[in-house]
Amino acid sequence: MAISLKESIVFGFSDFWSRKVRSLVTIIGIILGTMSIIVVLSLVNGINKQTLQWMMERGGLSKITVRRNWRYDNPNKVRSYFTWKEIKLIRSLIPEAKYMNPQKRYWLRHSYEDKEYNCSIYGVLPDFSKIEEWDTEDGRFISEFDINQSNDVIVIGTKVKEELFGNKNPIGQFITVHERRLHVIGIMKHRYMKSNNIGSDNALGYLNRRTFVPLSTMIHKGTGDDNISSLALKAQDAESAPELRKKLEAIILNLRHGEPVFMIESAQEEAEEMAQSQKTFQIIFFIISIISLLVGGIVIANIMLASIQERTREIGIRLTVGARRRDIFIQFLVQTVLITFIGGILGTLVGLSLLKMVSGYINIELIAELSMVLIALTVSVGIGLLAGIIPAILASKLNPVEALRYE
Amino acid sequence: MASLIEVNDLTKEYKMGKITVPALNGVDIDINEGEFVAIMGPSGSGKSTLMHILGCLDTATQGEYILNREKVSHIKKKKLASIRNQRIGFVFQTFNLLPHLNVQKNVELPLMYAGYSKRKRTELAKKVIAEVGLTDRRKHKPSELSGGQRQRVAIARAIVNNPSIILADEPTGNLDTNSGSDILTIFSELNLKGHTVIIVTHDAAVAKRANRVIHIVDGLIENGDIS
Numbered sequence: 001m002a003i004s005l006k007e008s009i010v011f012g013f014s015d016f017w018s019r020k021v022r023s024l025v026t027i028i029g030i031i032l033g034t035m036s037i038i039v040v041l042s043l044v045n046g047i048n049k050q051t052l053q054w055m056m057e058r059g060g061l062s063k064i065t066v067r068r069n070w071r072y073d074n075p076n077k078v079r080s081y082f083t084w085k086e087i088k089l090i091r092s093l094i095p096e097a098k099y100m101n102p103q104k105r106y107w108l109r110h111s112y113e114d115k116e117y118n119c120s121i122y123g124v125l126p127d128f129s130k131i132e133e134w135d136t137e138d139g140r141f142i143s144e145f146d147i148n149q150s151n152d153v154i155v156i157g158t159k160v161k162e163e164l165f166g167n168k169n170p171i172g173q174f175i176t177v178h179e180r181r182l183h184v185i186g187i188m189k190h191r192y193m194k195s196n197n198i199g200s201d202n203a204l205g206y207l208n209r210r211t212f213v214p215l216s217t218m219i220h221k222g223t224g225d226d227n228i229s230s231l232a233l234k235a236q237d238a239e240s241a242p243e244l245r246k247k248l249e250a251i252i253l254n255l256r257h258g259e260p261v262f263m264i265e266s267a268q269e270e271a272e273e274m275a276q277s278q279k280t281f282q283i284i285f286f287i288i289s290i291i292s293l294l295v296g297g298i299v300i301a302n303i304m305l306a307s308i309q310e311r312t313r314e315i316g317i318r319l320t321v322g323a324r325r326r327d328i329f330i331q332f333l334v335q336t337v338l339i340t341f342i343g344g345i346l347g348t349l350v351g352l353s354l355l356k357m358v359s360g361y362i363n364i365e366l367i368a369e370l371s372m373v374l375i376a377l378t379v380s381v382g383i384g385l386l387a388g389i390i391p392a393i394l395a396s397k398l399n400p401v402e403a404l405r406y407e
Numbered sequence: 408m409a410s411l412i413e414v415n416d417l418t419k420e421y422k423m424g425k426i427t428v429p430a431l432n433g434v435d436i437d438i439n440e441g442e443f444v445a446i447m448g449p450s451g452s453g454k455s456t457l458m459h460i461l462g463c464l465d466t467a468t469q470g471e472y473i474l475n476r477e478k479v480s481h482i483k484k485k486k487l488a489s490i491r492n493q494r495i496g497f498v499f500q501t502f503n504l505l506p507h508l509n510v511q512k513n514v515e516l517p518l519m520y521a522g523y524s525k526r527k528r529t530e531l532a533k534k535v536i537a538e539v540g541l542t543d544r545r546k547h548k549p550s551e552l553s554g555g556q557r558q559r560v561a562i563a564r565a566i567v568n569n570p571s572i573i574l575a576d577e578p579t580g581n582l583d584t585n586s587g588s589d590i591l592t593i594f595s596e597l598n599l600k601g602h603t604v605i606i607v608t609h610d611a612a613v614a615k616r617a618n619r620v621i622h623i624v625d626g627l628i629e630n631g632d633i634s
Contacts, residue, residue: 314505316503320462320503321492321516322488322491325484325485400464404464404499404503
């Protein structure tokens with residue numbers, strides 16, 4: 001003798017339906033909780049993925065950079081740039097580095113015929129192209145020969161090409177920079193990555209606005225000084241990058257008598273730090289979402305308790321005609337299950353459909369993964385069930401005689 | 408005839424805070440199968456308490472209750488639900504129908520807890536609804552029915568699972584004289600069909616329809632004789 005599970009579900013559903021507004025309010029609570037978990041997890045995941053993509057675009061995880069340390073006030077006025085001699089010394093001390101590129105940078109006017117364009121010009125070595133994993137789309141990049149001969153050659157970004165030459169082929173033409181005529185030998189590949197920033201859709205757009213000349217040409221025919229303020233290196237692989245960074249840091253510190261006038265950073269270590277901070281973010285946001293779900297759970301418990309109060313007499317009648325305590329328990333639990341499942345599934349759908357919208361608004365791609373949906377569903381349905389079980393137990397423990405007397 | 412209900416020295420006490428209030432003080436009753444019995448007494452006499460215990464809705468503090476040769480006083484609560492479902496049909500003064508269910512669904516309720524299939528439930532409920540003359544009201548909600556009609560729905564629900572005992576607690580208390588009389592006629596007919604009918608009332612006119620009246624005063628049986 002028993003009421004079947006199917007009957008219980010039909011029963012719970014009709015109960016649920018006869019209290020539409022209440023059920024709806026509760027469902028909305030669960031929807032919001034589930035939705036926020038999915039959105040938050042996807043957001044953190046999206047930021048993480050995008051930053052990592054940016055790092056890969058800028059030379060990958062095996063890249064190491066040396067720049068002037070702006071945070072150090074340098075009280076003893078220690079030299080915050082390298083001389084060519086020092087660069088050669090450093091290179092000889094780290095034979096395990098795959099590539100190394102010292103560079104100088106100026107902001108100069110570039111002109112061709114009647115057109116002018118102001119942009120950054122870099123003095124680099126051939127290794128630059130290897131480190132950045134960035135080649136020419138037309139012509140060639142700076143070679144060892146150009147370095148040795150201090151050739152008057154220049155390689156330009158696509159934006160520079162567009163501004164100075166329009167649709168004309170720049171290869172073989174001459175650009176005048178700082179009163180020196182430079183032979184255009186190559187055009188860099190166009191760089192693009194979807195951007196976070198409003199106003200610019202290309203996170204790598206600045207790279208297209210650069211030109212490159214041999215470092216030796218810049219030193220000997222340009223400024224005349226060999227002050228080199230930044231270095232980029234590439235380790236054999238990402239795993240060995242942190243170790244190379246430490247060694248490099250020790251060498252440079254030694255060259256500057258222990259004064260940290262340079263910052264030496266490894267993409268691999270940054271990625272590791274980033275992953276760590278993402279984890280912290282994820283946990284914080286996750287806790288916030290759980291709190292919102294707990295509030296939803298308390299609402300469920302409250303509604304269920306009110307419902308039991310309201311229906312004490314009904315429970316009494318059901319017990320009188322032969323309902324077992326289990327039947328009453330299931331009847332009330334089914335309602336909770338319905339509410340939490342409907343809320344959980346709708347919340348997932350709303351959350352997933354919101355991803356695109358939020359993504360468009362804040363310019364960060366939100367990337368949902370199956371595991372996130374499962375986490376959100378488990379947490380919201382779990383809390384909903386916990387909140388429903390206790391009232392259901394209370395309902396099933398009612399004394400039939402007292403329940404019948406209840407007005 | 409075999410003794411269907413046998414109650415020996417039944418005591419029921421209610422705890423109200425620190426005070427213990429006695430409701431039944433050692434009741435002895437014997438009711439045979441097929442009897443039509445009225446339990447009469449003024450309000451507060453303990454007659455409703457007695458009915459609740461006889462109907463397995465409540466348990467006694469002390470004493471023995473044997474229903475159909477089975478000691479109910481020692482049965483687990485889960486089994487009591489099954490007894491209420493299979494052997495007892497309840498009719499109340501306030502009808503106690505579920506307001507959001509129609510007549511058909513209200514009558515089907517005990518069958519559902521008995522585990523009948525939907526088809527069987529519909530069939531059995533239709534039959535008893537016809538017996539109480541409400542076929543044309545099957546799809547109506549209780550609020551759309553008169554008091555007499557509601558009580559007939561309650562009776563249909565009480566007998567749908569074919570119980571041996573029908574327990575009615577002031578079944579005419581909320582009805583006008585004519586409807587009340589109709590309801591009592593239905594109880595007499597059910598008794599003739601073999602159901603044991605026990606009516607709890609304080610109304611002598613109602614008690615007259617019974618074959619035997621048991622008077623209860625202050626939790627004690629005053630007179631168990633056939634009146």
